[in-house]
Amino acid sequence: MISVSECFQKLRSESPANGDRRQCALIPFITAGDPDLDTTAKALQVLDKNGADLIELGVPYSDPLADGPVIQAAATRSLNRGTRLDGVLEMLKTVSPTIKAPIILFTYYNPILYRGIPEFLAQIKDAGVKGLVVPDLPLEEAEILLYPAKEQGIELVLLVAPTSSPDRIEAIARQSQGFIYLVSVTGVTGMRSQVQTRVEDLLKQMRSLTDKPIGVGFGISQLEHAKQVRSWGADAVIVGSAFVNRLAAASPEHGLEAIATFCQSLRTAIDED
């Protein structure tokens, strides 16, 4: 499995010479263990086969402060089933060699601190994880995680909020590894009726500060949203709640079918001229 950065380099190298029709990565997010870890393993393979370039996998947590109702409910269901980090990593160890999309693990900071940074990083590396997002890790503390992660070949992706000042955006862009996660709206994750046009300005502003890939997430739930974000020049479109919602269907089989179809339709929408 290639790294997060290599994945974006590959996409850029595949973009047409004129450069304006950049390839845009599709990054789905799902919550591990919802409805169960077997289905998560299958879901990762389904997403990989249906157009995902990278995949975000959320470790369920009891206090997901940055998450909206859909992902909070998924985390609760998963925790109630007994999903724990060790089980997620054990599942990943068997699945990651079978998929090409780099896995980006999503976890809040507490579980990392509880396990200890060196131990945590060694275990996720062993499981085949290539990227890490810790939504509640402030930039000021990112370094204590960023450098040890780098040593393990794991790229720590930092988040830019729409309210971040230009200086802060510049500092985050400099530190972020793999790509920069531009959060499109203030508030929590969750499907919204449209993407804020402010994202277009923010993307332009960030382009002038860095040439690192920029992924846009939060509220993207329609094919139109994905096309719009891509037309604004994003290097990746991140979709979470809309996948989590579809996976939580009447049965695991229905859920897997639903995310396969949705992933394929997003892929087509993003690649269309």
Ligand SMILES: O=P(O)(O)OC[C@@H](O)[C@@H](O)c1c[nH]c2ccccc12
């Ligand atoms: O769910 P949305 O609105 O599509 O947004 C993606 C988001 O779910 C995913 O990237 C994510 C899940 N949990 C997070 C916590 C913080 C930032 C981002 C996330």
